[in-house]
Amino acid sequence: MTVQAFWQPIQLSFQVTSLAVTIVTIFGILIGWFMSNHHFKGKTAVETLILLPVVLPPTVVGFLLVVVFGGSSIIGQLMDYFFNQSIMFTMVAAVIAAVVVSFPLMYQSVKTGFDTVDQDVENAGRVDGANEWKVLWYITLPLCYKSMITGVVLSFARAIGEFGATMMFAGNIPGKTQTIPxxxxxxxxxxxxxxxxxWVIAIVVISYLALFLLRRSSK
Incomplete structure (x- = not known):
């Protein structure tokens, strides 16, 4: 085993995790903000669906991803048509698997933060003429930044440790889809x-540092 071969899974894990965390941060904030500020029929069912990957076995998540994005599905066929390539057993598949399993952690963290923001402060901004985006950017987000940091760190730790869904959906191709787990x-x-x-020591150190930074930031 060469040094390069040893570092490949670590580098790929960081690439996959970084892309996944970026995606879940953006959509976690947007969807968390929407769900915190809107009430509609079936909201509980939607939130339950969002959080479902937390309790499902990773192999079930991987199986569902194969069903949704596989060559026999509509989405899979569209991918084959437009990109002339199946999405399965690619780095994109590894990113999707990481996004699906880590998104609930980001969503729940930021939504909890949004729910704790004093609405009187937000309403004061609206009275002063700020639109909803300015209220979100200049008032809401700064007031719940700790919740966002928590969501990012937990999502990172979950994404970098993902195994079951990644194995089933992205495979284990060295240099292409092989992550640390x-x-x-x-x-x-x-x-x-x-x-x-x-590799165990490497991922333990990475996970420990992530949780250590979370603890430091929460103080």
Missing amino acids: TAIYVAMESNRMSLAWA
Whole structure:
């Protein structure tokens, strides 16, 4: 095993996780803000659906992703038509899997933050002439930045440790879709325990630092 081969899963994990966290941060804030400020029929059902990946086994999430994006689905066929390539067993698939499993953590964190913001402060901004986007950007977000940091860190930790859905949907192709968790699994299966331990230590250190920063930022 060369040094480059050892670092490939780590580098790919950071790439996949960074893209996934960027996506869940943007959509988590937007959807969390919308759900916090709007009441409609079926809202509880929608929120339950958003949070469902938290309690579903990762293999079930992976199975559903294969069904939705596989070659026999409408979305999969459209992908094949426009990009002349299946989305499965690509880095994009790994990012999608990471987004799906980590989004609920970001959503719940930011929505909790939005729910704690004093509406009188937001209304004061509206009275002064600020539109909804300015209220969100200049008032709401600064008041719940700790919740956003919590969501980002938890989403990062969840995304970088994702295994089941990634294995089923993106596969385990070295240099292409092999992340740290899938690399550890293959190393164990091939009885390369020292290599598995090296990757285990790497992801433990990364996860520890992420949670350590979360604890520091919450103080």
